[in-house]
Amino acid sequence: MKSPPTTSPPPTLHVSQSAGRALNLLDAVISEGPIALGAVAERLSMPASTTLRHLRALVAGGWLTQDDDGRYGPGPTSLRLALRVTSDGAFARLLAAATPHLEALVAATQESAYLAIRDGSEAVYVAIAESPRAIRHAGWVGHSVPIEGTAVGESLLFSGQDAVVAVAENVGALEPDVAGVTAPVAVGGAVVAALCILGPIDRFDRRARAAARDALAAESLALGRALGSPELAVN
Amino acid sequence: MKSPPTTSPPPTLHVSQSAGRALNLLDAVISEGPIALGAVAERLSMPASTTLRHLRALVAGGWLTQDDDGRYGPGPTSLRLALRVTSDGAFARLLAAATPHLEALVAATQESAYLAIRDGSEAVYVAIAESPRAIRHAGWVGHSVPIEGTAVGESLLFSGQDAVVAVAENVGALEPDVAGVTAPVAVGGAVVAALCILGPIDRFDRRARAAARDALAAESLALGRALGSPELAVN
DNA sequence: ACTACGGTTTCAGTAGATGAAATCACCCCC
DNA sequence: GGGGGTGATTTCATCTACTGAAACCGTAGT
Numbered sequence: 059m060k061s062p063p064t065t066s067p068p069p070t071l072h073v074s075q076s077a078g079r080a081l082n083l084l085d086a087v088i089s090e091g092p093i094a095l096g097a098v099a100e101r102l103s104m105p106a107s108t109t110l111r112h113l114r115a116l117v118a119g120g121w122l123t124q125d126d127d128g129r130y131g132p133g134p135t136s137l138r139l140a141l142r143v144t145s146d147g148a149f150a151r152l153l154a155a156a157t158p159h160l161e162a163l164v165a166a167t168q169e170s171a172y173l174a175i176r177d178g179s180e181a182v183y184v185a186i187a188e189s190p191r192a193i194r195h196a197g198w199v200g201h202s203v204p205i206e207g208t209a210v211g212e213s214l215l216f217s218g219q220d221a222v223v224a225v226a227e228n229v230g231a232l233e234p235d236v237a238g239v240t241a242p243v244a245v246g247g248a249v250v251a252a253l254c255i256l257g258p259i260d261r262f263d264r265r266a267r268a269a270a271r272d273a274l275a276a277e278s279l280a281l282g283r284a285l286g287s288p289e290l291a292v293n
Numbered sequence: 294m295k296s297p298p299t300t301s302p303p304p305t306l307h308v309s310q311s312a313g314r315a316l317n318l319l320d321a322v323i324s325e326g327p328i329a330l331g332a333v334a335e336r337l338s339m340p341a342s343t344t345l346r347h348l349r350a351l352v353a354g355g356w357l358t359q360d361d362d363g364r365y366g367p368g369p370t371s372l373r374l375a376l377r378v379t380s381d382g383a384f385a386r387l388l389a390a391a392t393p394h395l396e397a398l399v400a401a402t403q404e405s406a407y408l409a410i411r412d413g414s415e416a417v418y419v420a421i422a423e424s425p426r427a428i429r430h431a432g433w434v435g436h437s438v439p440i441e442g443t444a445v446g447e448s449l450l451f452s453g454q455d456a457v458v459a460v461a462e463n464v465g466a467l468e469p470d471v472a473g474v475t476a477p478v479a480v481g482g483a484v485v486a487a488l489c490i491l492g493p494i495d496r497f498d499r500r501a502r503a504a505a506r507d508a509l510a511a512e513s514l515a516l517g518r519a520l521g522s523p524e525l526a527v528n
Numbered sequence: 529a530c531t532a533c534g535g536t537t538t539c540a541g542t543a544g545a546t547g548a549a550a551t552c553a554c555c556c557c558c
Numbered sequence: 559g560g561g562g563g564t565g566a567t568t569t570c571a572t573c574t575a576c577t578g579a580a581a582c583c584g585t586a587g588t
Contacts, residue, residue: 137379146326
């Protein structure tokens with residue numbers, strides 16, 4: 059460990075190498091679906107031998123499993139914890155609280171509505187109410203996009219007072235045929251999530267998006283309030 | 294590194310020390326809900342300083358968060374991966390395939406039906422269809438019980454040919470007022486999961502359990518077949 | 529039979545993890 | 559307001575447990 063010559067002390071928080079790598083592997087394997095040793099190793103640019111050792115450990119602990127082809131995927135322990143995260147605790151409450159508002163947005167706009175939260179420098183879509191239409195946005199639950207240059211990101215970073223008016227729009231930023239409108243969900247002045255409506259770009263046009271804004275603003279405000287009050291329910 | 298001669302509450306398989314500990318911490322924190330530094334440290338019987346260092350790293354990576362009281366809980370990265378695990382890949386397919394059969398069991402027995410899988414020496418309940426009755430078994434999704442001495446465990450360990458007849462029963466094994474019947478779900482001769490009906494012991498009595506057996510056997514066979522065929526859908 | 533390509537094993541060197549102890553930050557009680 | 563108790567945080571000398579290059583193995587392709 060060397061200290062840089064000048065000014066600010068390195069924010070290089072001494073994070074354990076071994077642990078960090080194991081976690082990165084877990085993340086990579088779960089995100090990429092079934093994946094082979096060589097592929098993960100290359101993706102994280104770490105030597106195959108080290109990668110193998112870690113993957114073995116993860117499999118032994120039940121965090122990952124190996125299918126017949128030798129490829130790695132999520133294991134029973136991951137599933138156990140995944141269910142805990144989504145059915146207990148703060149996140150479960152967030153998801154439950156958001157559902158009716160997502161559905162209301164779908165009813166109002168006929169497009170799919172998502173809930174998103176921030177994860178470091180990315181935004182993660184964590185819940186959806188799907189549009190009833192045949193052509194619709196779907197499948198992005200658990201998906202993450204960069205915070206920079208996206209509408210969701212803008213909402214999640216929002217730090218003004220009047221969150222109601224903070225509706226951001228973005229058209230074809232990530233995928234050329236997707237258009238979206240988003241609004242921050244604030245509780246006690248802090249943005250905790252964002253509501254988001256996504257649709258095909260030629261149906262969800264300027265006029266449709268404009269119409270969606272009102273509903274979005276109303277629902278994000280309502281969700282924010284809903285999240286503010288039941289803080290009583292501790293634990 | 295000495296292993297404390299004392300008993301360690303969670304039977305942790307030894308992997309690389311640093312990585313293993315980080316993962317154990319992740320598991321403990323997610324399982325226990327919001328929990329303080331001292332509590333986790335004691336639960337895993339590791340020194341506070343080491344525990345703190347690891348928790349900090351996990352928080353920095355988004356795996357955990359710290360609430361206002363300083364207690365730790367699941368973080369956004371955990372939620373992202375949790376959603377991936379439950380909405381993509383093999384487990385998602387398992388959950389989706391099981392749902393109709395769980396519902397059929399509820400319709401047939403009027404008691405709650407669970408799907409369980411094996412995780413090391415434990416059985417994890419991973420899906421539920423709840424009984425319509427007011428008094429019912431609920432809330433065990435993500436919960437795990439030992440494999441030894443439970444009916445679910447017996448089913449998950451089953452290795453005979455005729456899985457249909459392998460219905461196990463258990464009454465008050467873990468909780469005194471719960472009775473259950475279970476059956477293994479086999480695909481290609483290997484047990485991959487277990488179906489399980491749980492109810493209050495005095496309503497779900499011998500007669501009711503006997504009646505449930507047929508439905509259980511039928512549904513577990515059907516689920517096994519359903520899981521066997523769509524293996525086509527690779528990835 | 530030869531080559532290429534993943535996965536697996538080995539092993540010596542040292543980066544990096546560890547934990548006892550000291551310190552700090554609160555509360556609560558007297 | 560001071561004293562004592564609890565729990566979080568920092569420090570640092572010690573030494574282990576992690577690393578990765580290289581060699582090896584097995585299988586598939588030509």
